[in-house]
Amino acid sequence: MTAALKTIPGEKGLPVIGHTMRFIRNCNNLFDEMHEKYGPIYYNHYLATKAVHIMSPEGNEFVLLDRDKNFSSRKAWNRSLKHLFPNGLMLRDGDEHRHHRRLMGAPFKASALERYVDDMNPDIASTVAGWGLQKDFRFYVAIKKLTLNLAASTFIGQSLSRESERVNRAFVDMVEASMVLVRYPMLGNRYQRGLEGRAYLVDYFGSRIAAKKDSDDTDMFAEICRAEGDDGSSFSNQDIIDHIIFLMMAAHDTTTSSLSSVCYALAKNPEWQDRIRSDIEALGSSTLDYSQMAEFETAELVFKEALRMYPPLPTIPRLAIKACEFNGFQIDKGDQVFVSPYFTHRLPAIWTEPNKFDPQRFSKERAEDRIHKHAWIPFGGGAHKCLGLRFADFQVKLVLFHLLKNYQISVKPGYEMPYQPAPIGKPIDLLPLTLTPIIKT
Numbered sequence: 001m002t003a004a005l006k007t008i009p010g011e012k013g014l015p016v017i018g019h020t021m022r023f024i025r026n027c028n029n030l031f032d033e034m035h036e037k038y039g040p041i042y043y044n045h046y047l048a049t050k051a052v053h054i055m056s057p058e059g060n061e062f063v064l065l066d067r068d069k070n071f072s073s074r075k076a077w078n079r080s081l082k083h084l085f086p087n088g089l090m091l092r093d094g095d096e097h098r099h100h101r102r103l104m105g106a107p108f109k110a111s112a113l114e115r116y117v118d119d120m121n122p123d124i125a126s127t128v129a130g131w132g133l134q135k136d137f138r139f140y141v142a143i144k145k146l147t148l149n150l151a152a153s154t155f156i157g158q159s160l161s162r163e164s165e166r167v168n169r170a171f172v173d174m175v176e177a178s179m180v181l182v183r184y185p186m187l188g189n190r191y192q193r194g195l196e197g198r199a200y201l202v203d204y205f206g207s208r209i210a211a212k213k214d215s216d217d218t219d220m221f222a223e224i225c226r227a228e229g230d231d232g233s234s235f236s237n238q239d240i241i242d243h244i245i246f247l248m249m250a251a252h253d254t255t256t257s258s259l260s261s262v263c264y265a266l267a268k269n270p271e272w273q274d275r276i277r278s279d280i281e282a283l284g285s286s287t288l289d290y291s292q293m294a295e296f297e298t299a300e301l302v303f304k305e306a307l308r309m310y311p312p313l314p315t316i317p318r319l320a321i322k323a324c325e326f327n328g329f330q331i332d333k334g335d336q337v338f339v340s341p342y343f344t345h346r347l348p349a350i351w352t353e354p355n356k357f358d359p360q361r362f363s364k365e366r367a368e369d370r371i372h373k374h375a376w377i378p379f380g381g382g383a384h385k386c387l388g389l390r391f392a393d394f395q396v397k398l399v400l401f402h403l404l405k406n407y408q409i410s411v412k413p414g415y416e417m418p419y420q421p422a423p424i425g426k427p428i429d430l431l432p433l434t435l436t437p438i439i440k441t
């Protein structure tokens with residue numbers, strides 16, 4: 001006889017809002033408290049919705065690999081992104097998702113990535129050179145602007161013209177709208193501005209598809225327009241629009257967030273800046289080429305460690321499309337289920353001194369991330385694992401290369417970054433960094 005399934009413990013929180021405000025203010029404290037009280041599987045309420053949290057590497061594997069097809073990514077993400085970023089890759093399921101993901105291979109193949117690296121090198125070098133002249137320099141603001149401008153050139157082939165400023169504005173309005181609690185357009189509120197931004201971009205991309213298809217352009221938009229499967233299938237115009245708008249969103253705040261954490265950690269741990277600079281000297285070139293990425297090893301360790309401590313997405317949501325069980329607990333159809341990169345990235349059973357910045361833990365010798373395949377999940381896992389992870393890795397390495405070649409970065413003595421982990425991690429004070437030019441002798 002099989003044992004009866006256990007009910008998941010947890011609590012609803014405040015009337016109407018549940019734990020929503022605590023989640024937004026500091027989800028990490030909430031995770032710690034709930035885990036302490038209820039163990040590695042519990043529920044909370046966000047507004048009227050029950051959300052089951054599974055807080056272990058085994059739970060990450062169960063949800064992200066989803067061998068029994070229990071979960072929908074589309075239904076989970078649709079709750080926040082349906083009007084602004086509909087039908088992006090993450091908002092598709094099953095066979096349809098598989099088909100689209102295969103076609104989306106084109107803009108991420110090695111030859112395309114190599115071109116993006118070539119294109120980004122001079123833009124990053126010249127922008128970073130100007131940072132040293134700024135008063136009251138806020139790294140988060142500067143890097144957000146840079147990644148947005150890079151997206152305009154790499155993703156859609158725009159130079160930094162007035163038109164690209166309009167595209168950027170529309171895009172920023174959409175991203176801001178996706179973070180608000182009241183998802184209802186009225187009186188020019190943020191949500192309405194977001195929807196207007198989307199309408200502008202739909203029109204902008206829609207009117208350029210035919211020309212892009214015939215062009216020799218090599219940006220991501222052109223690659224998606226020309227993508228073709230082995231069976232001759234291609235994207236419809238609406239698919240192209242939805243994918244390119246979603247890609248810009250998926251790439252932007254995540255990379256901004258992780259570069260901020262990387263630079264904060266480096267400012268607090270200058271010995272790691274020195275190690276990266278030694279790598280830069282050993283490379284012996286004025287730019288970082290595609291072929292050199294693998295040799296830029298210290299930067300990679302630092303990036304991985306910053307993603308461990310400050311994963312840009314502190315949780316990844318799914319929606320249960322059928323009743324299922326995990327470790328003897330009953331998950332109901334319709335439950336939202338969250339896995340948490342943040343929480344599993346700090347489990348003492350996996351990570352030595354989890355609150356310490358220690359990039360060496362990712363070295364081949366120590367390889368703490370290999371203790372469980374789903375212990376380190378800043379890019380998710382399974383069918384929806386981040387498609388842009390190599391692009392992100394290259395962009396972070398390019399910024400570090402040009403930044404640390406030219407500057408020593410520091411924070412005021414005793415400074416601790418005030419951090420808001422959700423919905424996408426961000427330094428609340430926008431990260432005041434001091435950049436001291438390195439005098440070359």
Ligand code: HEM
Pocket residue numbers: 073089090091101247250251252254255258311312313316317377378379380381383384385386387388389391392
């Ligand atoms: C450090 C930077 C980044 C982080 C931490 C990150 C994180 C993630 C995570 C956690 C997911 C999975 C979400 C889920 O399973 O529900 C995801 C999916 C995705 N990411 Fe990223 N991402 C980053 C950068 C990028 C970049 C630069 C791009 C594009 C150039 C990108 C494109 C995508 C796409 C297309 C998906 C959806 C994949 C699918 O559903 O098949 N990401 N990302």
